[in-house]
Amino acid sequence: MTGPEYAGTFGPEVADLCEAVGFAPDPEQRLGLDMMFGFDRRGKSTSFEFACICSRQNMKTGLFKQAALGWLYITDQNLIVWSAHEFATAMEAYRDMANLIEGSRFLSKKVKRISGSHGDETIELKTGQRLKFKARTKSGGRGLTGDKVVLDEAFALQPDHMGALLPTLSVRPDPQVIYGSSAGLAHSDVLRGVRDRGRAGSSARLGYCEWCAPRQACADEKCDHEPGKWVGCQLDKVENWQHGNPLLGRVRANGTGLTVEYVKAERDALPPMEFARERMGWWDDPSTSDIFGPGKWENGEREERPADLQLTGLAVAVAMDLKSSAVVAAGANDEGVWLRVLQHGPGINWTVDRLKALSAAYQVPVVIDGKGPGSVLIPSLEKENVLLHVATTQDVLDAFANLRTKVTAGEVLYTPSKELDEAVAGAALRPVGDRFAIGRKASTNDVSPLEAGSLAAWQATIGPAQGKSAYESDDYDDPDIMYV
Incomplete structure (x- = not known):
């Protein structure tokens, strides 16, 4: 105090x-x-x-x-x-x-x-x-x-x-x-x-x-705080619960109180980071772990990808300062949604030709945020007769909620990607009413790859499978693609 x-x-x-x-x-x-x-x-x-x-x-x-x-x-x-x-x-x-x-x-x-x-x-x-x-x-x-x-x-x-x-x-x-x-x-x-x-x-x-518990490392550095899984997890220590709950173990004259037995049951029932915040007083910090949970995004990285995966999601996003753009593809199978950055480069002029070729090759609409920085591309894409899905604010919120849910559940997978990792590491949340979007202003890195990935994953999971194999097509071997 x-x-x-x-x-x-x-x-x-x-x-x-x-x-x-x-x-x-x-x-x-x-x-x-x-x-x-x-x-x-x-x-x-x-x-x-x-x-x-x-x-x-x-x-x-x-x-x-x-x-x-x-x-x-x-x-x-x-x-x-x-x-x-x-x-x-x-x-x-x-x-x-x-x-x-x-x-x-x-x-x-x-x-x-x-x-x-x-x-x-x-x-x-x-x-x-x-x-x-x-x-x-x-x-x-x-x-x-x-x-x-x-x-x-x-x-x-x-x-x-x-x-x-x-x-x-x-x-x-x-x-x-x-x-x-x-x-x-x-x-x-x-x-x-x-x-x-x-x-x-x-x-x-x-x-x-x-009142909060000291934020200390668990006995095992790999600990993800899942209940009953690790020995020496900080979330299981009763003394930490006591630090965050002055009422713990006390019964008032009116009969109210907080018991260790109840907190133990709550520990099993709550997601680990919810328990850490609500019962131990551990703050969420504005970083990757706040958006997806510790290690959740990193757990989706895969060295190999399925050869028969089909591209059913395709999206573009532009940085707030218009200095860079990202095109991301997505496909879904029984394991989850697979993301891949097809191209991430400076400026916006290259995106129209790239999207025209991709949309024609796979016969899928290009998803673009109708109120985001990328909206400047819409007239040029329409002029080139590129099939578009102009996402509304509701679509963008639904897409990000879908992405967060699937990342937390371990259902977002991606090939090693420096662009995506950097976007996730610098991303911040932006409240929109009672929901969240990716906050461009508060983010510390270019988040256009993550925005495009969110929209592509949303398209891939709400629509029927379309198009040719996304990962064995010659189009993915285009030398102009900036591989990650």
Whole structure:
């Protein structure tokens, strides 16, 4: 835990209030309350930001409910806004708070109204304090402003949320922003920035607490963390579970708790990296392993390929700066989807003639992202009567979801390819609504081979087998092809 020094704190008073109404804080929650409610000699909050990163069902939501009671009943904040990424999560918090307040005679007698109308879930006291619950929308942080703002499910925060929210707090007399989340995902850039500042203790007004296991190597360097398969896997160590779950082995007065037996069952049921993130606090980093899982992409490399594999997928993609292009073929058999980079070279001018020849030879449409950089090729390809499938945004999202699913399942295979490996190594995720695409701006390498491979694999797996053998045709022996 890191954070600013404070002259005093209302934390103990808030904890006493919560205990009096049957919602006693755990020791870790008391520490969080002390920091959140710490104030300086002027009576202002010392923590403008406060973040709690911890595994699910341990302390975060309970801590924020306790803080909300403190803001309503102890420090008399005018407006508290509780937001979550998912509407259902915000509504669950609203129902819990409403039940908690209605179940206490002391708390409920001060309530003016509890409104549960869709989109306007509010708890209002007779003295005017309000607690509102909202889901964050694509429009960003507009409508989230308040004296105290809780950003639950902070792993999903985007820069536009913060850009819309933070300036609105400047006119509030004593604003605070509260972040709550389990360990971040690959695209959790906002939360990762908070984490880095919190771990370093480099922000003068950020209070930060995090529970996570140390990220250490397993006993066997080949370990892929599959349950029951390896001796000495870090994901099997109970002491690591304890680091990420302060509630583990503890039973509260109300009977709730987290047992080792349950976590063992969860270990068997969850995919390894989901368990590592959600139970051990291991963050996903923006790298290949975040997109496909450790070693999953590399496991698909094959020195030899089937001689009778047919080309049923053909796609082109262009780098964002238009400085390079990639043409990738795909074929499918019982083993999975096979990818091969046919050509990856500078510029875009060479692609039209190449695609015209390939499409004519194999009688398959060329898939191209209709809203990506490669869309500049569409008029020229149409002029040459090249058979095209112009992919919609939905197609692109479906294609990438298909690729991720198949790579994770070990069903994407490819001949050794420097271009593909480099594209995968530098690729970053880009959230599109509740789904993901390949993020060109955030990626550190040219990802056009991976984009084309994603579209080609999608075409090969949703359509009937067509064309001639993709890997024994003379076309694949063209000396102009840049082999990998």
